[in-house]
Amino acid sequence: MEDQVCRYLTEKGFDCKTSDFLGKEVVTVSLNISGHEIKLMLIMQDRFLSLPQFRLLEPSKFGRLAHVNIERIEGVELGVVCVNAPDSVSVNFDQPLLLIQDSLDRHVALLESVITDPDWNERELIREFYSNWLFLCNSGQKPLLINFSQPILQRVDVYEPIEKMQYGLHSYYVAHPSDSEISELSEIQFAIRERDRKVAGKAVVIPIDCLKPAPSNTDSVTEWYLHTINSLPDGRLRQLREQFCQWRDNCYWIVFTAITIDNNRTWFAIKLDCDNKKALPLTSEKIVDWRVSPISVRVFNQENVVQRGGGYISLTDKKVAIIGIGSVGSEIAHKLTAAGIRHLHLIDPDIYQIDNLHRHMLPQAYVDMPKSMGMVYQCHAQYPWSDARYSFESIEELPNKYSLGSYDLIVIAIGNPSYERFFKQYLLDSNIDVTTLNCWLEGFGVGGHAVLDISGTDGCLLCAYVDHSSGSRGLQSNLSFIEAGQDVMKSIAGCGNQFINYGAANSAQTAVMASSLAIRYLEGKQTESCKVSWKGDDDDAQAENIKLTHRYYHFKESLKRLPLLDEDCDVCRH
Ligand SMILES: [Zn+2]
Ligand SMILES: [Zn+2]
Structure with missing residues (x-):
C-alpha cells in the first residue's frame, strides 16, 4: 500500500519516499513552504475511516504554530496538525489514494497559512487557547467544575469529590459559591449538604486582560504562570497580594479567565500543591516549593449548559x-x-x-x-x-x-x-x-x-x-x-x-x-x-x-x- 501511495503522490508532483518509523510503514513527503523545508509523515493504516493524519517532523524548529500540537513518541517530537473535519463529514474510504491526497492538500494549505502569516498564526493560537491548554493537562483527570461565571477577582470554595465515586457530578472537584442558583435537590447541592462533602481548598479566580498563547509543553507552565501574574494590571495585582495572599494552604486552584477571539470567553486553571501550608505564591522565589499542574475547567452554569442542550x-x-x-x-x-x-x-x-x-x-x-x-x-x-x-x-x-x-x-x-x-x-x-x-x-x-x-x-x-x-x-x-x-x-x-x-x-x-x-x-x-x-x-x-x-x-x-x-x-x- 505505501508503495502505491508513494507512486500516486509522486505522480501528483510531490517529493515522497517510503520508510519505517518505530516498526511502522510510513510515507514521508518533503515540501518547501516560503523557504522552509517541511517534512510530513503519514503512518500507514489498513483503512482510513477519517481524514488520514500526517505528522509534521521536527515541529519545534518552526516556533509555536497554531493548529500544530506537539506529541512525543519514544522521545521523537511530532507535530499533530489539526485539519480534521468533524465526524459528520463522510469520508470516501473506498478511494484511499484520493483521500490521502485531499488530506495532504489540507495539511499543506494550513501549514502555509501558519508559517507565512504570523499575525494569523497568533490569532489562531489565542482562538484555540483552550484546546492547547487541554493538550497540557493530564487526560485522565476530570476537569474542575465551576458553578459561576462572573469574570471577577474572587475566592470560591472547592469541594472534594465524594470518595470512590467514579461517575456523576459527585466525582468532580467543584468550585461552588454559597449563593449558587443551583437547585437544592440537584446532586451538587445535595452532596454538599447531606453527604458532608469536604472543602478541599480555595479557588482564586483571576481575570486576564491580555491573553498570551498557551505554553507549548508542561515544562513551561510555571514560567507562563509567573509571566501572566506579572502582566496583570497594577491594581489587580495589588488586590491579589492584599486580599488573596493572607491565608496559608497547601493547595490552590488558580482559575484564569480571558476573552479569546470574537468575544469568546475561556476558562482554565492551574493547580498548585505544596508539602507545607504557605501563602499563594506570586513570584519566582516563592513558586519553587510548589508543584504546578495545568487543569481543565468546565463551566457549569445555566447559560452554558442549557444552551449546549x-x-x-x-x-x-x-x-x-x-x-x-x-x-x-x-x-x-x-x-x-x-x-x-x-x-x-x-x-x-x-x-x-x-x-x-x-x-x-x-x-x-x-x-x-x-x-x-x-x-x-x-x-x-x-x-x-x-x-x-x-x-x-x-x-x-x-x-x-x-x-x-x-x-x-x-x-x-x-x-x-x-x-x-x-x-x-x-x-x-x-x-x-x-x-x-x-x-x-x-x-x-x-x-x-x-x-x-x-x-x-x-x-x-x-x-x-x-x-x-x-x-x-x-x-x-x-x-x-x-x-x-x-x-x-x-x-x-x-x-x-x-x-x-x-x-x-x-x-x-x-x-x-x-x-x-x-x-x-x-x-x-x-x-x-x-x-x-x-x-x-x-x-x-x-x-x-x-x-x-x-x-x-x-x-x-x-x-x-x-x-x-x-x-x-x-x-x-x-
Ligand atoms: Zn487547531
Ligand atoms: Zn371559540
Whole structure:
C-alpha cells in the first residue's frame, strides 16, 4: 500500500519516499513552504475511516504554530496538525489514494497559512487557547467544575469529590459559591449538604486582560504562570497580594479567565500543591516549593449548559403551570424543564401506582408518592437549575388558590373534557386573561391532540367543541378520531380499574407535540390560537370494532398547526 501511495503522490508532483518509523510503514513527503523545508509523515493504516493524519517532523524548529500540537513518541517530537473535519463529514474510504491526497492538500494549505502569516498564526493560537491548554493537562483527570461565571477577582470554595465515586457530578472537584442558583435537590447541592462533602481548598479566580498563547509543553507552565501574574494590571495585582495572599494552604486552584477571539470567553486553571501550608505564591522565589499542574475547567452554569442542550435562555423566567401529571403531563414537564423553563408548577393530587410504571416518566422508587411531587424531584435531579414546585389541587380547586392570570401558560393534560370545558368557562366568566394549552390522546394509538388558546386571538378551546351537525356546543371534541358513545375502556380487574388502551409511545408522541407548541408559544413564535393533531394507525381500533370518525379518515395534516377558530363557536361569534 505505501508503495502505491508513494507512486500516486509522486505522480501528483510531490517529493515522497517510503520508510519505517518505530516498526511502522510510513510515507514521508518533503515540501518547501516560503523557504522552509517541511517534512510530513503519514503512518500507514489498513483503512482510513477519517481524514488520514500526517505528522509534521521536527515541529519545534518552526516556533509555536497554531493548529500544530506537539506529541512525543519514544522521545521523537511530532507535530499533530489539526485539519480534521468533524465526524459528520463522510469520508470516501473506498478511494484511499484520493483521500490521502485531499488530506495532504489540507495539511499543506494550513501549514502555509501558519508559517507565512504570523499575525494569523497568533490569532489562531489565542482562538484555540483552550484546546492547547487541554493538550497540557493530564487526560485522565476530570476537569474542575465551576458553578459561576462572573469574570471577577474572587475566592470560591472547592469541594472534594465524594470518595470512590467514579461517575456523576459527585466525582468532580467543584468550585461552588454559597449563593449558587443551583437547585437544592440537584446532586451538587445535595452532596454538599447531606453527604458532608469536604472543602478541599480555595479557588482564586483571576481575570486576564491580555491573553498570551498557551505554553507549548508542561515544562513551561510555571514560567507562563509567573509571566501572566506579572502582566496583570497594577491594581489587580495589588488586590491579589492584599486580599488573596493572607491565608496559608497547601493547595490552590488558580482559575484564569480571558476573552479569546470574537468575544469568546475561556476558562482554565492551574493547580498548585505544596508539602507545607504557605501563602499563594506570586513570584519566582516563592513558586519553587510548589508543584504546578495545568487543569481543565468546565463551566457549569445555566447559560452554558442549557444552551449546549438545545434549550432557550429566554425561557428561564417563564411561569408555566401543568395541570395533570399523568403519562402526558409528566413528559411535558420533562420536556419543558429540558427547554430551560425553571418555574414550573406541577399540579396533581393523584398517587403514583404500580399500574403507571409502563407509561410514566417516574421510576419505581416513587410508587405511592403523589405524581406531582415525584415529578418535581425528577426535574430537580436531572436539571440543576429547575425551580419546579408541586401542589395537590384538583382542577376545580385551582381558581380559589392561585392567581391564574399570573402564569405565562397553563397546560392542561388531564384527559377529561368535562373538567376542561368547565375550567375554560370559569376563565371566561372571571375575565382571566391567560393562555391555555389543552392536550389529550385517544385510545388504540389512533392519535392525540393539542389546542392552544391564546387569549385575545381568534379561536378558543370551545371552538374545538362545536358540534358540526347541530352548529352548537357539543360534549365531545370535534378533533376526535374515535366516534363518541362507544365503550373504549378496558378492564383487567373489573370496575374502578378501567383504563384507556394506549402505550407510552402514544402518550410521549402527544406530549412532544404539545411541548413543541408550548415552547414555540413561549418563545413568541406562535402568536395565533391553533390546534394540532397526530394521527396513528387504525389496526388496533379495527380489531376492537371501534368506529372512527370522518375526521380520522380524511385527516392528512399530522403535526401541522391549523387555525382554531370555528365560525359556529358561541364564544368567538360576535
Ligand atoms: Zn487547531
Ligand atoms: Zn371559540
